[in-house]
Amino acid sequence: MESAASLNRLELLQVADAVAREKLIDRDIVLEAMEEAIQKAARAKYGHENDIRANINRGTGEIRLARVREVVEEVENEATQLTVEEAELEVPGSQVGDLLTDDLPPIDFGRIAAQTAKQVIVQKVREAERERQFEEYKDRIGDVINGIVKRVEYGNVTVDLGKADAVVRRDELLPRESFRQGDRIRAYIFDVRREQRGPQIFLSRSHPQFMAKLFSQEVPEIYDGIIEIKSVARDPGSRAKFAVSSNDPSIDPVGACVGMRGSRVQAVVNELQGEKIDIIQWSPDQASFIVNALAPAEVAKVVLDEEANRIEVVVPDDQLSLAIGRRGQNVRLATQLSGWDIDILTEDEESNRRQAEFTERTNTFMAALDVDETIAQLLTTEGFSSIEDLIFTDVAEIAEIEGFDEEVAEELVRRAQEFIEAFNAEMEEKRQALGVSDDLVNVEALSPAMVVVLGEAGVKTLDDLADLSGDELVSAEDGILREFGLNIDLANEIVMAARAHWFDDEETAEEEAVEEEETASDEESDA
Numbered sequence: 001m002e003s004a005a006s007l008n009r010l011e012l013l014q015v016a017d018a019v020a021r022e023k024l025i026d027r028d029i030v031l032e033a034m035e036e037a038i039q040k041a042a043r044a045k046y047g048h049e050n051d052i053r054a055n056i057n058r059g060t061g062e063i064r065l066a067r068v069r070e071v072v073e074e075v076e077n078e079a080t081q082l083t084v085e086e087a088e089l090e091v092p093g094s095q096v097g098d099l100l101t102d103d104l105p106p107i108d109f110g111r112i113a114a115q116t117a118k119q120v121i122v123q124k125v126r127e128a129e130r131e132r133q134f135e136e137y138k139d140r141i142g143d144v145i146n147g148i149v150k151r152v153e154y155g156n157v158t159v160d161l162g163k164a165d166a167v168v169r170r171d172e173l174l175p176r177e178s179f180r181q182g183d184r185i186r187a188y189i190f191d192v193r194r195e196q197r198g199p200q201i202f203l204s205r206s207h208p209q210f211m212a213k214l215f216s217q218e219v220p221e222i223y224d225g226i227i228e229i230k231s232v233a234r235d236p237g238s239r240a241k242f243a244v245s246s247n248d249p250s251i252d253p254v255g256a257c258v259g260m261r262g263s264r265v266q267a268v269v270n271e272l273q274g275e276k277i278d279i280i281q282w283s284p285d286q287a288s289f290i291v292n293a294l295a296p297a298e299v300a301k302v303v304l305d306e307e308a309n310r311i312e313v314v315v316p317d318d319q320l321s322l323a324i325g326r327r328g329q330n331v332r333l334a335t336q337l338s339g340w341d342i343d344i345l346t347e348d349e350e351s352n353r354r355q356a357e358f359t360e361r362t363n364t365f366m367a368a369l370d371v372d373e374t375i376a377q378l379l380t381t382e383g384f385s386s387i388e389d390l391i392f393t394d395v396a397e398i399a400e401i402e403g404f405d406e407e408v409a410e411e412l413v414r415r416a417q418e419f420i421e422a423f424n425a426e427m428e429e430k431r432q433a434l435g436v437s438d439d440l441v442n443v444e445a446l447s448p449a450m451v452v453v454l455g456e457a458g459v460k461t462l463d464d465l466a467d468l469s470g471d472e473l474v475s476a477e478d479g480i481l482r483e484f485g486l487n488i489d490l491a492n493e494i495v496m497a498a499r500a501h502w503f504d505d506e507e508t509a510e511e512e513a514v515e516e517e518e519t520a521s522d523e524e525s526d527a
Helices: 002-023 027-046 084-090 111-140 208-218 253-258 260-271 286-293 317-324 326-338 347-369 373-381 387-391 395-399 406-434 448-456 462-466 470-474 488-526
Strands: 052-056 063-072 081-083 099-104 144-153 156-160 165-168 184-195 198-204 227-235 239-246 276-281 301-305 310-315 341-346
Touching: 002 027, 027 052, 027 063, 027 111, 081 084, 111 184, 144 165, 144 208, 156 184, 165 184, 184 208, 208 227, 208 239, 208 260, 227 253, 227 326, 239 253, 239 286, 239 326, 253 260, 253 276, 260 276, 276 286, 286 301, 286 310, 286 326, 310 317, 310 347, 317 326, 317 341, 326 341, 341 347, 347 373, 347 387, 347 406, 387 406, 395 406, 406 448, 462 488, 470 488
Parallel strands: 063 081, 165 198, 239 276, 310 341
Antiparallel strands: 052 063, 063 099, 144 156, 144 184, 156 165, 184 198, 227 239, 301 310
């Protein structure tokens, strides 16, 4: 009988070892699962109210069952607690907080108990396996991995990675790309997270970094850090733009990525199902970089607006369709690559717009300053775009304009000041008629004209302005102050300035509360 028991114990450890090897998890985790299963079966036999614990000897496989009770001052549960007096009878010297264990005889597993135990073990082993998978793959986000297609359901591909399964969602595949069971697949790990079903490993073949990683595998200079990938933009399955720079002046980054007779870039193109790839020389000069990014189109001129992060690109008439690309693809990828908003104009469009702006500014100066067309055109040509520009420019600088002298310059500045004062007075009258509060006028970045426009839109107090977002002020479609050319950063500053009194009110309330507490405390002390 003893030899049979020993054999069972030995088999128990062998099973634990086999499961641990197969699932690639720790042997102790399997044995702990077995202990929990035995505890569950024992509680079913002796009563679920009891605290029964099982222990498997890691060396011999011997199973020991025991009931545990805690020594307490007042018993609330007789099955798991006993008083100090009761404990003294069993173990002299017992104190509150001690745990008393009573050995129980081994149990024979019935069919239902054995099935329950099996379910517990399977569940615990599965949880441990999921935890192992998560720990193994959570630090591999950003890697390119190879696997075998396990199944395809509704366009989503489940991939066997050997030690775990991963999924490529339909929208992460290339267009018109299809896989069948047993196909080899290469993809990019872009996310690993815990879910109820266990760790989910999400793969992608359309992610921009997938292409970057493929190039780093094909181009040793990228892997070694000699060539740096600056940015990537993709229209998956169709076209991509890829900006690179070299840390070694003697190495051409574009040539290295193309490879001998295009061998390196062709290997990536083949993996991406024929996706066309433009490899672009990165430049720290944003204008040069954006010109490169719009290749193969030729660019005649660029105008940067750094505050708005926008660039205006002028191209010859015959290059317009090439610069925009089919369905706007070329300019869209260049925008993604550079991070700048790109406006494309032909030379004729740009010329017409400049002429319209020139005429408009000339007319503004003629009307506001009561000067003839020649003087107004001279001011426009010299770069003055508004009446305010004249006021904030030194008289001596205006006098240097050809045909002007100091007297003319002083007169122009005087007339500009009179015009602005009259305009501001008119805006002040309108502001008061609209019932806009004085507090709104004191917001530093708001001009009198802006305050009137806000009032006409129903924004008449600091709280009204504070309730808005920056986008509601400057949105190109319906922003209240869109006509003034503010950028989103300045709009946000205006909103935060309007909200400042909220925080001041909170601080004042806190200070008053502290003063009241101190006064009450002093009165109690005097009493």
